[in-house]
Amino acid sequence: MRDLQARRLRPNVSVPSRRNPMKFVQVMRAETGSLSTALIALLHDGSWTSSGGSFRLAEQLGVDLPRVCEEILRRNGGLRYLEIGAGWAGLRSPLSNGTVPRDVAGLAKRYQEQLGQSVHLHLTNLTPWHPDLPDGVTEHPYVTAASLKALVLQGVPRHGIDVIFSQAAAYFETDHMAFLNASMDLLAPGGTMIFNHRPELSDEIDAVLESQGIRAASRLQLGGMNGAVVRFDRPERRKEQRTLAAYDPAFRPSATR
Known part of the structure; x- marks a missing residue:
């Protein structure tokens, strides 16, 4: 699931905590291009991640x-x-x-x-x-x-x-x-x-x-x-x-x- 999520985001994106829901939705909407996906991500149990690849x-x-x-x-x-x-x-x-x-x-x-x-x-x-x-x-x-x-x-x-x-x-x-x-x-x-x-x-x-x-x-x-x-x-x-x-x-x- 984490690997599939990482394919939706640009590399090394800093994903905000859900404790700041407005910021989380804002970033996820910008990254995925979808408000519905951002809202689903907010309610989905589990951390979202982007791919790694930096030092x-x-x-x-x-x-x-x-x-x-x-x-x-x-x-x-x-x-x-x-x-x-x-x-x-x-x-x-x-x-x-x-x-x-x-x-x-x-x-x-x-x-x-x-x-x-x-x-x-x-x-x-x-x-x-x-x-x-x-x-x-x-x-x-x-x-x-x-x-x-x-x-x-x-x-x-x-x-x-x-x-x-x-x-x-x-x-x-x-x-x-x-x-x-x-x-x-x-x-x-x-x-x-x-x-x-x-x-x-x-x-x-x-x-x-x-x-x-x-x-x-x-x-x-x-x-x-x-x-x-x-x-x-x-x-x-x-x-x-x-x-x-x-x-x-x-x-x-x-x-x-």
Whole structure:
């Protein structure tokens, strides 16, 4: 239902709370072009959302995600990036029209010469959003935050993802332990994971990830439906233990795009 709703709105629309019904209806009418749809949305139980596709949460945390990607690529000679719940905006957002990437579309543009070689970008979505993607950019439909382990079955190397980013998918995930376990299995040595979560889960999340040596580098309490946003880093291994197998140009996803 959330995925269907997201298709009705422009990317990254800030949807007001129903506690302000006049503002909610005004925004929803402007976005959908229908007063009746706006009124139905007001009365419908459940939150409306637009698609994700920006680095806004990372920016609020003070993390320059494009710079993190650049440092990993320079250090390792390869980069594998995963965005959970990228949505329609994943490759169609207008945010990266400038020179600094502000979404995965911007990363694809920056690294277009290296895509499919040393750089691989992965997007998960509840349903398929992209009929065509360039080599080196793979959409994994029907994958939620809790079912990330499916990516290993689809050919993504274990401990092969350098950056895991989620703008909202992890927050709305009811099985947060499955998400954490799958993320730990995917995150590479020297990798970074940024996501938001319900604030009351902070201690449990920290303990689970720290048990695998993955420590919280920073956390910001945003409140509301953004909860807390946190960055976790996995320590690097010695260089001789790091392999470029995670960036194998022969990689081909087993799942159909």
